[in-house]
Amino acid sequence: MMTAIRNLSLEEIEKADIRDYGMYIVPLAKKMKEFIAASNNEDAAVVAALNNFDSSYELLTVLKDKCESICLGIDKIAELTGAKKKFIYLPEGCETFAQCLKKYAGDELTIEYGIVPVREHRGSLIVHLETARKAGDMALGNDYDNTPVKIEMIGSETKTVFEMAYVPYGTPLSELASIDKDNVKMIKVAGRLKGLDFLNTSIEKDLPLGDGVIRIYDKICCIVDQVQKDVKVNRSRSCGKCTFCREGLAQQDMRLDEIEDKAGVLRALDVMKKIGESMVYSTQCSIGEFSGLEAADSIDMFRDEYESHIKKKYCPTGACKSFIRMYVDPRKCDGCMVCLNVCPDNCIEGMEGYIHIIEDDYCSKCDRCIEVCPQNAIVKTIEKAPALPDRMTKAGRFKRY
Numbered sequence: 001m002m003t004a005i006r007n008l009s010l011e012e013i014e015k016a017d018i019r020d021y022g023m024y025i026v027p028l029a030k031k032m033k034e035f036i037a038a039s040n041n042e043d044a045a046v047v048a049a050l051n052n053f054d055s056s057y058e059l060l061t062v063l064k065d066k067c068e069s070i071c072l073g074i075d076k077i078a079e080l081t082g083a084k085k086k087f088i089y090l091p092e093g094c095e096t097f098a099q100c101l102k103k104y105a106g107d108e109l110t111i112e113y114g115i116v117p118v119r120e121h122r123g124s125l126i127v128h129l130e131t132a133r134k135a136g137d138m139a140l141g142n143d144y145d146n147t148p149v150k151i152e153m154i155g156s157e158t159k160t161v162f163e164m165a166y167v168p169y170g171t172p173l174s175e176l177a178s179i180d181k182d183n184v185k186m187i188k189v190a191g192r193l194k195g196l197d198f199l200n201t202s203i204e205k206d207l208p209l210g211d212g213v214i215r216i217y218d219k220i221c222c223i224v225d226q227v228q229k230d231v232k233v234n235r236s237r238s239c240g241k242c243t244f245c246r247e248g249l250a251q252q253d254m255r256l257d258e259i260e261d262k263a264g265v266l267r268a269l270d271v272m273k274k275i276g277e278s279m280v281y282s283t284q285c286s287i288g289e290f291s292g293l294e295a296a297d298s299i300d301m302f303r304d305e306y307e308s309h310i311k312k313k314y315c316p317t318g319a320c321k322s323f324i325r326m327y328v329d330p331r332k333c334d335g336c337m338v339c340l341n342v343c344p345d346n347c348i349e350g351m352e353g354y355i356h357i358i359e360d361d362y363c364s365k366c367d368r369c370i371e372v373c374p375q376n377a378i379v380k381t382i383e384k385a386p387a388l389p390d391r392m393t394k395a396g397r398f399k400r401y
């Protein structure tokens, strides 16, 4: 059966208040009007893609079932703005999704892979794939007044508490998932960190959802460890064409590595914050605009935790491996050598019948020695180690303790 397709007008899109999905939530009609007013070249195109900043691609789990709506949405946006060319950018490896889109796409739609090269598409109308989906569903007479969202809990392990799905605007977060507020440290949405108040929020049109995932971090998460991991991911995705994105992320990455290596300095916190804030105005796409802000937000919200890592060399959550101490309890060790023989880093010293010593700086905290020690003599702690033997001492002879 043929699907009935409605004509759309710019006024209708404006009235429906369709917002661009992801990082910017600008009204689609506003973007279209600006494009019409500025468009004076043949190459100006409609480009639909995930935000470049999106590195999880979680939205594809729902968008892959919306090929017809996405293609129709791009057609309608191009028709109403007079754009002659149409592009879709998909992440690498999305060939099946591309095949599905091609079933509904006209010849003039080009499918490319990778992040959107924004300089190449200067002057084009770049919209989110989900925004095109909305316009398409509007033309098809389907429900479009909804938005995709997923909720994840992140702690010792990551678990989904609400699968990626379309929800109506106005849905309170508390209706999607029951969250134990006492165990929440922070929330991350669209690359920005939020406090606990965010849990009282609803999914509204003016809420940027980024990659669609609301990440709720429990108190076990270490802010330094988390930001360091995210900065590394973002750095690996930067195309390097904007100096501030390339150098800014490199600087933040290095400063965070220094903190993790117990060589951090307090003034680095203000430097990282300034870098993150400057990147917003000095870069070309959402990767540069948003990647540096997580570090800036985290320093505002958790300066104490950073200072603890830098000044006390202490990770309050115990998540940072370099801040964990491993030592052999000299009262328990009988010098059996079992641990020494399994250590992959060769960082345990000892002889038969002597108390063994762990060279903590070289230990990768793999826990193998703990698993095999018959005396349960190996201690893993975030606290300061007690006085320990500093030379080979016969088992049972260490008295200073």
Ligand code: SF4
Pocket (backbone or CB within 6 Å): 052, 118, 237, 238, 239, 240, 241, 242, 243, 245, 246, 283, 284, 285, 286, 287, 288, 289
């Ligand atoms: S902001 Fe970063 S990823 Fe985006 S164009 Fe500039 S260098 Fe490339």
Ligand code: SF4
Pocket (backbone or CB within 6 Å): 326, 342, 343, 344, 345, 346, 347, 348, 358, 362, 363, 364, 365, 366, 367, 368, 369, 370
């Ligand atoms: S935790 Fe692993 S690397 Fe460290 S001392 Fe034990 S066995 Fe060696």
Ligand code: SF4
Pocket (backbone or CB within 6 Å): 328, 332, 333, 334, 335, 336, 337, 338, 339, 340, 350, 356, 372, 373, 374, 375, 376, 377, 378
């Ligand atoms: S395995 Fe345990 S008891 Fe044996 S040498 Fe190592 S620390 Fe000491």
